[in-house]
Amino acid sequence: MTDTTEIDPFAALQDKEPPKPPRSQWLDVWDQFKKHKGAVFGGVFLIFITLAVLFGPYIWTVDPQNLDIRNKNVRPIWAALFDGDAKTMWSRPFGTDNLGRDILSNMIAGGRASMAVGWTAMLLSLIIGTFVGVVAGYFKRLDGVLMRLTDLFLSLPILPLLLVAVTLFRQPLRANFGPEGGMFILIVVVVGITSWMQTARIVRGEVLALKEREFILAARSIGTTNGAIIRRHLLPNVVSPIMVSATLGLATAIITESALSFLGVGFPSDFPTWGKMLADAVPRMEEFPERVLLPGIAISLTVLGVNYLGDGLRDALDPRIRGR
Amino acid sequence: MLTFTIRRLILSVPTLLFISLIIFMLLQLAPGDPMAQVPLTVPPEVKQKMREALGLGAPIYIQYLKWLYQFFIVEPQFLIDWMTRETVLFGWLPDTQLSMVYDADLQRLVPQQRVISWQTRSAVMDIVIQRIPQTLWVVGLAYIVGILIALPIGIYSAYKHYSVFDQTGTFVTMIGFSIPPFFTGPLLIVIFAVTLGWLPSIYDTTHTVNDWASFKYQMQQMVLPVMVLALQTTAQISRFMRASMLDNLNQDYVRTARAKGLKESVVVLVHVLRNSMIPVITVIALGVPSIFGGAIITENVFGVNGIGQLLITALFANDIPMVMTLTFIFAILIVFFNLIADVLYGVLDPRIRYD
Numbered sequence: 001m002t003d004t005t006e007i008d009p010f011a012a013l014q015d016k017e018p019p020k021p022p023r024s025q026w027l028d029v030w031d032q033f034k035k036h037k038g039a040v041f042g043g044v045f046l047i048f049i050t051l052a053v054l055f056g057p058y059i060w061t062v063d064p065q066n067l068d069i070r071n072k073n074v075r076p077i078w079a080a081l082f083d084g085d086a087k088t089m090w091s092r093p094f095g096t097d098n099l100g101r102d103i104l105s106n107m108i109a110g111g112r113a114s115m116a117v118g119w120t121a122m123l124l125s126l127i128i129g130t131f132v133g134v135v136a137g138y139f140k141r142l143d144g145v146l147m148r149l150t151d152l153f154l155s156l157p158i159l160p161l162l163l164v165a166v167t168l169f170r171q172p173l174r175a176n177f178g179p180e181g182g183m184f185i186l187i188v189v190v191v192g193i194t195s196w197m198q199t200a201r202i203v204r205g206e207v208l209a210l211k212e213r214e215f216i217l218a219a220r221s222i223g224t225t226n227g228a229i230i231r232r233h234l235l236p237n238v239v240s241p242i243m244v245s246a247t248l249g250l251a252t253a254i255i256t257e258s259a260l261s262f263l264g265v266g267f268p269s270d271f272p273t274w275g276k277m278l279a280d281a282v283p284r285m286e287e288f289p290e291r292v293l294l295p296g297i298a299i300s301l302t303v304l305g306v307n308y309l310g311d312g313l314r315d316a317l318d319p320r321i322r323g324r
Numbered sequence: 325m326l327t328f329t330i331r332r333l334i335l336s337v338p339t340l341l342f343i344s345l346i347i348f349m350l351l352q353l354a355p356g357d358p359m360a361q362v363p364l365t366v367p368p369e370v371k372q373k374m375r376e377a378l379g380l381g382a383p384i385y386i387q388y389l390k391w392l393y394q395f396f397i398v399e400p401q402f403l404i405d406w407m408t409r410e411t412v413l414f415g416w417l418p419d420t421q422l423s424m425v426y427d428a429d430l431q432r433l434v435p436q437q438r439v440i441s442w443q444t445r446s447a448v449m450d451i452v453i454q455r456i457p458q459t460l461w462v463v464g465l466a467y468i469v470g471i472l473i474a475l476p477i478g479i480y481s482a483y484k485h486y487s488v489f490d491q492t493g494t495f496v497t498m499i500g501f502s503i504p505p506f507f508t509g510p511l512l513i514v515i516f517a518v519t520l521g522w523l524p525s526i527y528d529t530t531h532t533v534n535d536w537a538s539f540k541y542q543m544q545q546m547v548l549p550v551m552v553l554a555l556q557t558t559a560q561i562s563r564f565m566r567a568s569m570l571d572n573l574n575q576d577y578v579r580t581a582r583a584k585g586l587k588e589s590v591v592v593l594v595h596v597l598r599n600s601m602i603p604v605i606t607v608i609a610l611g612v613p614s615i616f617g618g619a620i621i622t623e624n625v626f627g628v629n630g631i632g633q634l635l636i637t638a639l640f641a642n643d644i645p646m647v648m649t650l651t652f653i654f655a656i657l658i659v660f661f662n663l664i665a666d667v668l669y670g671v672l673d674p675r676i677r678y679d
Contacts, residue, residue: 038498152342155662157654159617160635164350164647167639255504259621262506263636275506282510282625286518296507304502311498 032316039312042305049302053115056108064109064272068100076103076290094294098284103277107294110272114254114299117187117273121253124192126246129199130238134230136200137207147204154197162256165190166265179268187260187267191253199245206238240317247310251303258299274299329667336659341392343655348388351644394439395649399449402438443643452631452649458529459630463619466550470557471608477558478565478604482573483592493562500559505618508552509625516548523547527628549626553615564607568600575599602672609665613658 033039076095094103136146166186173182210216211234219229258275260266267273274295281291362371382390405424407414424433438447477497481490517525524545533539572578573596581591620632627633631650638646 038495152339155339155655155658156343156346157613157617157651157658159620160651160654161347161350163620163635163639164347164651168351168353251502258504259506263621263624265639278507278510285510285514289514292507292510292514296503296511300499300503300507303504304499307498307502 029316033312036308036312036315038308039316042308042310042312045301045305046309049111049298049305050115053108053111056111057105060105060108062102062105064101064105065270066101068096068102070100071096072098072100073288074100075288076294095288095290097280097291103291103294106272106277107274107298110274110277110295111298113184113267113271113273114257114275114302117184117191117257118250118254120184121188121191121195121257122246122249124188125196125249125253126199126242128192129196129245130203130235130242132196133200133203134207134234134238137204138211138226138230138234143204146200150197150200153194156194158194159256159259162190162194162260163263163265166260170265180271183267183271187257191256195249195252195256199242199249202241202245203238206241207234210234210237240313243317244310244314247306247313251306251310254299254303254306325667325670328670329663332663332666336663340652340656340659343659344392344652345388347648347651347655348391351648352384352387391439391645391648394437395652398436398438401436402447402449439645439649441638441643441646443638443641443646448646448649451634451646452653455629455631455634458527458628459616459619459623459632462527462546462549462623462628462630463553463615465546466553467557467612467615469550470554471561473554474558474561475565475604478562479569479592479597479600481562482566482569485570485573490566494566497559497562500555501563503555505552505556505621506625508555509548509622512548512551513625525626527626529629549622549628552622552625553619556618557611557615560611561604561608565600565604568603569596572596572600602669605672606665606669609661609668612661613654616654616657 071092074092074096076093092102092104094107096102097106132146132150136143136150169186170183173186176182177185216229216233219233224232257266257273258278261273261275262279264279266276269276277295278292278299281288281295285292362374366374380387405420408417408420425436426432427434439449440446441448441451444451477493481487481493484490513525516523522544524541525548527545527549531538531542531545533542578591578596581595582588586595616632619630620635622628623630623632624636631653635647635650638650
């Protein structure tokens, strides 16, 4: 009486290949990120600028400090297009300034300073902000104190205080670390300790929510110490807001450094930065507009790129937006 | 709501005191001698006397308390005296003599010691009061212009999400967000003042308005600084406006309103806009102090002699009382507008009740 309809009893037990290879979370993030054209442009431009200022001095080997007074006020090469009489030289593609210093190599050196200040100050403010945020979110006893401190810092007038600090502490730091080193430390520290508050607030909010989740409870129930919970379980989960605020921090740090240089309280006069080149060029911008435009465009494009990168990262790292 | 406001007001007092302490200590730590400019022929004992006259001989905490007393008690007294003496509004009241104290040696009333600028040897607040109108005109107008441009852009680009207008608007606001004012300033000067010659490049603060031509000139010279400041404001606020509108446009109550057969303009401009304005208004309030800070650079570029430029010159001249007072005024602005933003949030959004 056995029926002939064949039921393959093993079909359910067979371990079939999954139709698609499994995708990691970061691949999804990358796919979403690629959709944001501006963000891709921003990322590529940031990488390009960073590489250019890192390796530029080895490719374009003209000394930025070299005073070539015979070839001063050379116009950039494209000035010859609309003005045949303009003084241009192929060996000085971006022209020279009023002391005969090559503008291309100055741009590279200035970008080095701006990017170095930007990255270091951003890292410093991230470290402070993440530390304060995690401690405030995780340890209830410190929460009140630390958040009041954050509020206090948020109500400080940042730009006036920056100006005060940089003008007043220039001399002693210069004496101890040399004119450039002292100024670098001063600007980085001052920008770092006045821009960590947003990161701290965001991280605290995330940590407060994460702390109540089951996996933290599980970790605690097997006897994980507080330090290990923070390192192994909390920090990896707050990486995405930290990355987004990192991009914002980089943009602010670059702008702040340039603003300080522009107001004449930044690096010493023979040390080029984009802000200082721009400030030096302003009095003669009617005759030589390119000297204002070049550093100005460099600052603006870098900041624009970083801001777009931040926008794209925020969209890509947000699971609610991803895949839409 | 009232209790919340009062509690916040009281809480802002220690905040301000703490900020003033931070600024004071920062300035104390800094090296620099106000007597550095005095000629070397002046004998040291005279220099010592001059130092004491500036209040420098006393211990630090006495100097700090004295500054607090002068800023919070003496200066308002001078203000009240001035108002009852010279203004129309309070001039009918009998003249007050709050700021005067009886001097036993001279046998008459003498004015109290005020916060004195080391640069000019005149009262700091007098100079600040002279400079504030210039800043307020430029900064205030720029802020209003920026908001008026930003709101329609934000509303329309959220309504036409992903349209060409939205894409362009987002791109332009991103650019406005990224280009620093110390670049837009010179750029606009090159374009409008140098190449086209339409507008003056330097702001002339001695210019007085008494007829139509001078009024026109005043407007012309305000265009460039206002444009620079308004560009930044527009960028920030229209981004917020767009995001806030986008949040609200997908809500259920919007569908209900449309289902009721309301006109599209009513749905967007009444229902959605009113709800979207709640966070935007707080952002507008929070942005006021930061635009004062940003005006430091713009004033420097265009030569507007407002309080930002006053701060820079005071800093370079090592004029500690002036720097202290100005920085503290910026801090008061921040704390005050934070308070306003918090209170407004509660007033506008009935779901948020603080007490």
